[in-house]
Amino acid sequence: MTARVAGVDLALFAVGWAIGWLLLWRPRPLPAARDAPPSRAAVSVVVPARNEAGSLPNLIPGLVAQLRPGDELVVVDDHSTDATTQVATRSGARVVTPPPLPDGWLGKPHACAVGARSTTAPLLVFVDADVRPAADLLDRLAAASAARPGAVISVQPWHQTGRWVEQASLLANITALMGSGGFTIASRRPTVAFGPVLAVQRELYDRTGGHAHPSVRRMHTEDIGLARLVGDAVLYTGRPDTSFRMYPDGLRQLVGGWTRSLATGARFTPWWLSAAVALWVWSLAGGWIAEPLVYPLSAVQFWVLGRRAGSMHPLTALLYPLSVVVFAVIFLRSAVAVLLRRDVTWKQRSVAARPE
Numbered sequence: 001m002t003a004r005v006a007g008v009d010l011a012l013f014a015v016g017w018a019i020g021w022l023l024l025w026r027p028r029p030l031p032a033a034r035d036a037p038p039s040r041a042a043v044s045v046v047v048p049a050r051n052e053a054g055s056l057p058n059l060i061p062g063l064v065a066q067l068r069p070g071d072e073l074v075v076v077d078d079h080s081t082d083a084t085t086q087v088a089t090r091s092g093a094r095v096v097t098p099p100p101l102p103d104g105w106l107g108k109p110h111a112c113a114v115g116a117r118s119t120t121a122p123l124l125v126f127v128d129a130d131v132r133p134a135a136d137l138l139d140r141l142a143a144a145s146a147a148r149p150g151a152v153i154s155v156q157p158w159h160q161t162g163r164w165v166e167q168a169s170l171l172a173n174i175t176a177l178m179g180s181g182g183f184t185i186a187s188r189r190p191t192v193a194f195g196p197v198l199a200v201q202r203e204l205y206d207r208t209g210g211h212a213h214p215s216v217r218r219m220h221t222e223d224i225g226l227a228r229l230v231g232d233a234v235l236y237t238g239r240p241d242t243s244f245r246m247y248p249d250g251l252r253q254l255v256g257g258w259t260r261s262l263a264t265g266a267r268f269t270p271w272w273l274s275a276a277v278a279l280w281v282w283s284l285a286g287g288w289i290a291e292p293l294v295y296p297l298s299a300v301q302f303w304v305l306g307r308r309a310g311s312m313h314p315l316t317a318l319l320y321p322l323s324v325v326v327f328a329v330i331f332l333r334s335a336v337a338v339l340l341r342r343d344v345t346w347k348q349r350s351v352a353a354r355p356e
Contacts, residue, residue: 009290016283017294019276020301023178025185027237027308030155033136033143040142042070043123044202046115048108050078052129053087055245060091062133071138072119076111104214108195109222113211116202124205128196130248131157134241141199148234150204152227155197156180157238159310165251167316171281171302171327172258173246173309178277179269182235192268193233195223196244204230221261224268239308259334285324 033040045063049056056075063073075088076096085095098114101107112126125141127133134140137155144153159166159173177183182190200210208229211217216225227233238244247254269277284302288295302320306312316323 009287010294013283013287013291013294016279016287017297017301020178020280020283020305022185023273023276023280024174024183024305024308027177027183027239028235029239030134030137030140030144030236030242033139040068040139041123041146042068042072042121043125043138043142044072044116044119044121045074045125045127045138046112046119047073047075047088047093047127047129048078048111048115049075049080049084049088049129050107050111051080051082051084053080053083054248055129056084056087056091056093058132058245059127059129060088060093062135063127063138064092066133066136066138068138070121072121074115074119076115076118078107078111105217106220106222109211109217109219109225112222113217116205116210122202124200124202126195126198128244130244130246131196132160132243132245133197134238137197137242141197144234144236145199145201148232149201150230151232151234152193152230153199153234153236154193154195154223154227155236155238155242156194157196157242157244158240160243160245161311161313162245162248163250164313165254166245166247167313168251168323168326169246169254169258170306170310170312170316171320171323172330174305175277175281175327177237177309178280179273180235181270181273182233183237190233190235191228191231192235193223193227194235195221197238197242198223198226200226200230221268228268237308255330255333258330261334281324281327284320285328288321 067073073093074096075093076098077085078098088095096115096118098111101110116124123142123145141153156177159169161167180190180192181188211222213229216222216229219225247257284298287298299317299320303312303317306317
């Protein structure tokens with residue numbers, strides 16, 4: 001390798017490495033509520049659940065403990081084949097069973113819409129079944145929504161990994177935070193949202209059509225669809241007190257989950273932001289090959305940024321090229337499904353990777 005080529009490679013690495021810091025510059029946790037908890041608006045919590053009997057015991061008791069007078073907690077059992085209804089009822093939630101899935105709908109948007117219709121409180125909070133909430137999550141969401149009533153408020157929980165295979169999700173989690181544009185060094189108004197924890201004023205939800213809107217009800221990234229429909233979003237990270245276990249059932253679930261959403265999310269990311277994220281991933285993938293001496297720089301960066309997204313093990317950071325390979329394979333798989341409009345299987349249902 002000539003000195004000139006080596007210099008160009010090193011310069012490209014330096015640019016990508018620096019961009020990585022700028023894209024995830026300031027992760028913001030959901031602020032503490034300033035008002036006394038009893039003074040907040042009533043909240044309707046909707047949990048869409050399909051075969052979530054194993055996850056709900058980590059969620060429902062934590063939500064029940066922070067309910068205030070006038071609050072509602074509804075689990076929408078989306079035709080589960082396990083004990084989701086029994087677990088939810090035993091844990092203190094009201095269970096709603098939606099009608100059969102209509103044509104033109106995907107399961108989660110339909111469950112969210114049914115749950116919203118079955119409740120009445122002025123603030124809607126949608127929480128995924130695998131979330132482990134902070135003890136005051138509802139108070140903080142209510143305060144944040146009151147401060148920005150015209151926006152979708154959402155939180156990307158900190159990814160609490162268990163099995164080693166779950167570490168393979170962390171690079172995808174990092175790029176999701178980066179691609180949202182909500183945590184860069186330059187402030188910008190994002191038009192995406194995070195589906196695991198999402199709050200919106202009911203009046204705004206009903207006025208825009210919410211999950212029932214034709215542009216949202218067919219999206220498996222319904223969080224992005226809802227934020228784009230509303231036109232304003234405020235994003236937060238869950239660390240240190242709101243977390244989730246994304247794909248605890250192993251590699252097959254992990255690959256299926258990210259295949260369903262990764263490339264679709266990229267479609268709604270501004271081109272310049274996608275290019276910046278791609279350049280950072282390239283610095284991880286090729287920087288150390290072009291110049292082995294930069295390997296420790298990427299390993300340290302991957303560790304620091306990874307800890308902002310989830311519980312990264314030091315060995316995962318040290319062997320970060322393996323994470324890049326897994327990410328690249330899943331992203332390509334997702335991109336092919338989107339481009340060729342192939343169906344992917346999720347929660348025992350076949351869904352279009354890119355609905356018409």
